[in-house]
Amino acid sequence: MLEIRNLSKSFQGLQVFSGIDLTVEDRPGEKSPLIGVIGPNGAGKTTLFNIFTGYAKADGGSVIFDGKELLGKKPHEIVRAGLTRTFQSTLAFRQLTVKENVLVAAYLHEDFSFLERFIYPLVSLKLTQKKTRDAQERAEKVLSMVGMLDDMDMVSGNLPYGKQKKLGIAMGLATEPKLLALDEPAAGLNPHETAETMELLQEINRGGTAVLVIEHNMKLIMTACERIYVLSGGRIIAEGLPQEIAKNERVIEVYLGKGMTAHA
Amino acid sequence: MDIVLQQAANGLVLGMSYALVATGLTLVFGVLRMMNLSHGELYMLGAYILSALMQYLGLPYVVGCVLSVLLVALIGYFFGMTVVQPASHLEPINAMLATFGVSTLLSNLVLLIFKATPRMVSSPFQVVFQIGPVFLTIQKLIVVGMGLLLNLGVYLVIHHTTFGKMIWAISEQRTAAEIVGIDTKRMHNLAFTMGAVLAAISGVLVSALYSLAPNMGSGIMTKCFAIVVLGGLGSIPGAIIGGLLLGLAESLFTIIIPSQWTPAIAFVLLIVLLILKPEGLIGKSKGVKL
Ligand SMILES: Nc1ncnc2c1ncn2[C@@H]1O[C@H](COP(=O)(O)OP(=O)(O)O)[C@@H](O)[C@H]1O
Ligand SMILES: [Mg+2]
Numbered sequence: 001m002l003e004i005r006n007l008s009k010s011f012q013g014l015q016v017f018s019g020i021d022l023t024v025e026d027r028p029g030e031k032s033p034l035i036g037v038i039g040p041n042g043a044g045k046t047t048l049f050n051i052f053t054g055y056a057k058a059d060g061g062s063v064i065f066d067g068k069e070l071l072g073k074k075p076h077e078i079v080r081a082g083l084t085r086t087f088q089s090t091l092a093f094r095q096l097t098v099k100e101n102v103l104v105a106a107y108l109h110e111d112f113s114f115l116e117r118f119i120y121p122l123v124s125l126k127l128t129q130k131k132t133r134d135a136q137e138r139a140e141k142v143l144s145m146v147g148m149l150d151d152m153d154m155v156s157g158n159l160p161y162g163k164q165k166k167l168g169i170a171m172g173l174a175t176e177p178k179l180l181a182l183d184e185p186a187a188g189l190n191p192h193e194t195a196e197t198m199e200l201l202q203e204i205n206r207g208g209t210a211v212l213v214i215e216h217n218m219k220l221i222m223t224a225c226e227r228i229y230v231l232s233g234g235r236i237i238a239e240g241l242p243q244e245i246a247k248n249e250r251v252i253e254v255y256l257g258k259g260m261t262a263h264a
Numbered sequence: 265m266d267i268v269l270q271q272a273a274n275g276l277v278l279g280m281s282y283a284l285v286a287t288g289l290t291l292v293f294g295v296l297r298m299m300n301l302s303h304g305e306l307y308m309l310g311a312y313i314l315s316a317l318m319q320y321l322g323l324p325y326v327v328g329c330v331l332s333v334l335l336v337a338l339i340g341y342f343f344g345m346t347v348v349q350p351a352s353h354l355e356p357i358n359a360m361l362a363t364f365g366v367s368t369l370l371s372n373l374v375l376l377i378f379k380a381t382p383r384m385v386s387s388p389f390q391v392v393f394q395i396g397p398v399f400l401t402i403q404k405l406i407v408v409g410m411g412l413l414l415n416l417g418v419y420l421v422i423h424h425t426t427f428g429k430m431i432w433a434i435s436e437q438r439t440a441a442e443i444v445g446i447d448t449k450r451m452h453n454l455a456f457t458m459g460a461v462l463a464a465i466s467g468v469l470v471s472a473l474y475s476l477a478p479n480m481g482s483g484i485m486t487k488c489f490a491i492v493v494l495g496g497l498g499s500i501p502g503a504i505i506g507g508l509l510l511g512l513a514e515s516l517f518t519i520i521i522p523s524q525w526t527p528a529i530a531f532v533l534l535i536v537l538l539i540l541k542p543e544g545l546i547g548k549s550k551g552v553k554l
Binding site: 084 | 426429430433436437439440441442443444445446447448449
């Protein structure tokens with residue numbers, strides 16, 4: 001589904017990473033992959049996401065998604081191709097309610113023809129009713145999945161931080177991605193919310209959406225993910241099952257040797 | 265009394281032409297969160313291209329109007345794509361300066377080609393008729409009618425179409441709009457072009473009422489600043505009300521004060537309003553709801 005090959009990136013001559021390979025497999029008929037990316041702060045995890053979602057340019061390498069090259073594509077084209085991401089910080093339309101936010105994502109991410117864009121909504125509601133109804137249904141499904149039906153009518157700007165992060169995931173889901181890429185969905189959350197988020201990721205994944213998640217919290221990622229990539233010093237230093245990663249000496253060195261705890 | 269009615273009618277016509285230009289300006293501001301300083305020049309270009317098409321190609325007024333608006337739309341799209349869109353990623357002040365560059369380029373280009381001599385455009389609709397004591401021309405009615413129609417159209421597009429919702433989403437939270445799959449660059453360019461079209465339409469309509477000069481763009485821009493501040497930046501009804509108010513005030517005050525003072529009226533109105541009601545006449549629009 002997603003094949004990152006030999007990807008490299010530098011900022012003003014300073015190498016962030018090089019030779020990055022990362023795969024999210026297509027497994028039709030089987031459980032969708034749930035894959036983790038970990039690494040110390042500044043390792044380049046967000047930069048990696050930025051590159052394959054159209055927010056930053058790569059120096060070299062390729063990113064194939066569903067057989068098509070993603071490098072050079074714009075963010076909205078990548079969303080429409082079926083790869084949606086969330087950001088480390090919360091991002092929503094702060095004046096709108098939770099439901100409206102999800103509706104925006106459910107409704108507007110599609111490609112509209114000129115007629116659909118300008119004329120149909122003016123002359124007849126019927127012609128847009130199907131799209132609207134579909135979007136409504138999808139929004140409600142997504143909200144029930146993330147457990148936010150009760151907060152549906154809250155203005156999103158007034159939500160507590162934990163719920164704002166959840167809303168970000170809900171908006172991503174509403175665009176119906178094949179692959180959902182999450183940048184530290186649990187950062188800044190309390191332990192209870194963190195556990196909830198991990199359960200949510202697993203539920204999304206069981207629903208048939210592939211998930212690629214950046215996470216700082218080792219324990220969390222160990223329990224949820226089936227495979228983990230460790231990014232450090234500009235390289236993938238380890239890749240494998242959670243139990244293999246937990247025993248990997250270089251990983252332990254990076255994570256524990258430098259004074260970081262497993263809960264960092 | 266008759267002169268008051270006559271001046272009120274003239275003021276309405278003038279005000280509607282202001283409202284059209286101001287709506288385009290406020291629309292672009294609403295979307296790009298940036299003052300488009302080249303807006304007045306797009307208005308001026310509408311008038312000048314029309315006058316050139318009529319003079320050099322012998323085109324009739326209506327055909328010239330349509331062609332001129334189309335050409336300005338292309339020019340607007342071009343500058344939107346090459347200058348404004350790339351600059352919109354920068355600080356708002358840099359983006360604004362970029363549009364100032366476009367403005368200088370266009371007004372000097374027109375000055376170079378057409379020189380500073382005022383030009384006139386004649387329309388077949390300058391037929392005079394009388395309602396009671398008030399003299400009007402068909403052209404003036406067209407200005408008012410088109411003004412109402414276009415402003416209503418823009419309002420509907422912004423508040424009741426999918427395009428409007430996308431535009432709103434972008435102006436509210438650009439990255440959020442991007443990650444839910446909206447083509448933000450294309451929407452930006454479309455909105456900028458829409459602004460250019462409104463300016464050009466106003467330019468071609470008004471060209472038959474007032475004489476043209478290469479600096480007419482900066483003249484109307486100072487008024488539009490006053491109008492959009494009066495009406496609330498980004499508010500379309502505000503632009504219409506502000507435009508009409510200023511047109512009426514300028515027109516009516518010429519009865520009691522010498523006409524060389526009219527340019528000051530916009531600023532007097534503005535200062536009075538800023539003291540009394542600093543949030544604008546009707547405040548900022550709340551945006552679009554789904
Ligand atoms: N736009 C940028 N310009 C210059 N340097 C950047 C930029 N974005 C990230 N960096 C640098 O790239 C490195 C990786 O950053 P990032 O991808 O955010 O790491 P992570 O998400 O793993 O914490 C850091 O050293 C950061 O300072
Ligand atoms: Mg990061």
